Amino acid sequence: MNHALELAQVAGDAGEIPVGAVIIDAAGNLIATGENRKERDKDPTAHAEIIAIRAATKTLQSWRLDQCTLYVTLEPCPMCAGAIVHARLQTLVYGVDDTKTGAIRTVINIPSSPASNHRLQVVGGILESACRHQLQTWFAAKRQQKK
Numbered sequence: 336m337n338h339a340l341e342l343a344q345v346a347g348d349a350g351e352i353p354v355g356a357v358i359i360d361a362a363g364n365l366i367a368t369g370e371n372r373k374e375r376d377k378d379p380t381a382h383a384e385i386i387a388i389r390a391a392t393k394t395l396q397s398w399r400l401d402q403c404t405l406y407v408t409l410e411p412c413p414m415c416a417g418a419i420v421h422a423r424l425q426t427l428v429y430g431v432d433d434t435k436t437g438a439i440r441t442v443i444n445i446p447s448s449p450a451s452n453h454r455l456q457v458v459g460g461i462l463e464s465a466c467r468h469q470l471q472t473w474f475a476a477k478r479q480q481k482k
Contacts, residue, residue, distance in 0.1 A: 336406050336430060336462045338365070340469060342383065343408045346370035347473045354409045356383035358391040358424075361402035367391035383407060384415040388422050400424045408466040410437035410459065416445035419455065426456040430466025 342355025351371040358367040369386030373379060384407050392398050404426040411419060411429065416438035419427055432441040439446060439457055446455040 336408070336428065336466075338368070339383075339406045339408050339430075340462065340465060342368055342370040343466075343469055346372070346383070347469070350374055353469050353473045354383045354407065356387040356405060356407040358387050358400065359404045359406070360395075366394045366403070380414065382412065382415050384411055385418055388418055388424075392422070398422060404428060406461075408462075409433050409470065410439050410441055412436040413438040413443065413445060420446055420451050420453045423453050424455060426458065428458045428461050430459075430461055431463050431470065432459065 339355040339357050342357070343353040346355060347353030351374055354371045356369040357365055360366050367387045367390035369383040369390065371383050372381040372386060384405065387405065388400065391400055391403060401423040403424055405419060405424050406428045408430040410431065410433040412433070413436065427439065429439065434441055436442060440459065445451060446457065
């Protein structure tokens with residue numbers, strides 16, 4: 336999660352919402368990283384999780400990530416939660432709940448939905464204070480810039 340926080344900082348410094356993600360394989364090896372790039376890439380799907388999933392599937396040469404764990408600083412949105420389920424990730428570990436668009440347990444729960452064809456292990460609240468502080472600080476600075 337510390338590496339995901341570092342990636343989130345890079346994204347925030349580039350003007351993106353500071354979210355970072357890393358994927359670890361069954362042996363504990365880092366196989367993929369991602370950071371929000373929506374503004375830089377002009378791509379609404381360029382969320383940290385999606386970028387990390389795409390990189391992991393290229394590394395493993397398989398769309399099935401069923402032996403992998405995704406660490407991400409913010410609870411995934413509906414798009415990312417759907418991608419996580421479809422990639423068959425074994426475990427999701429995230430930092431802070433997203434009270435606006437969280438699709439793992441806060442607003443809706445896509446992995447436990449009857450529409451989900453995969454059961455995902457979820458651990459939330461890892462480095463929660465650091466993840467929350469990073470996001471709150473970034474948004475406060477953005478609001479200050481608009482004044």
